[in-house]
Amino acid sequence: MxxxxxSFICWIVMHRRPLTRDRLAKMRICQDKECLLCGSNPENIDHLFFECEFSKECLKGVLEWLKIGINKTNIEGIWRRVTRKAKGRCRRSIIKAVAAALIYHI
Ligand SMILES: [Zn+2]
Known part of the structure; x- marks a missing residue:
């Protein structure tokens, strides 16, 4: 689904390879390392998914909508818990699609 x-962006994130500002700064492409979503912390993969207050609120809203309770804060743990909590093949596919869409849009 x-x-x-x-799916492609989700795959890149799961391999910890998105071009976050900390990586762009190392490549000397971007000088500013601040997160574009909150502007208060350096943007790296751990901050972006889901330590950032903005992304944390997005995740919280999506999890409430899906009626899933998760206390994890790192992307791998959240993905594992979200896919395990889903009962049934169809619901699991829907939850994975929603999680991939959330990661893409963040
Ligand atoms: Zn942030």
């Missing part, structure tokens, strides 16, 4: 571009 995933949108292909959502």
């Amino acid at each position: 995933n949108v292909p571009k959502h």
Whole structure:
């Protein structure tokens, strides 16, 4: 049920390879390391998914909508818990598609 571009970005994030500002700064492409979502912390993968207050609120809203309770804060733990909590093949596919869409949009 995933949108292909959502799956691709999700795959990049799970391999910890998105071009976050800390990586762009190392490549000397971008000088500013601040997070574009909150502007108060350096943007790296751990901050972006889901230590950032903005992304944390997005995750919280999506999890409430899906009626899933999770206390994890790192992307791998959240993905594992979200996919395990889903009962049934169809619901699991929907939850994975929603999680991939959330990661893509963040
Ligand atoms: Zn932030």
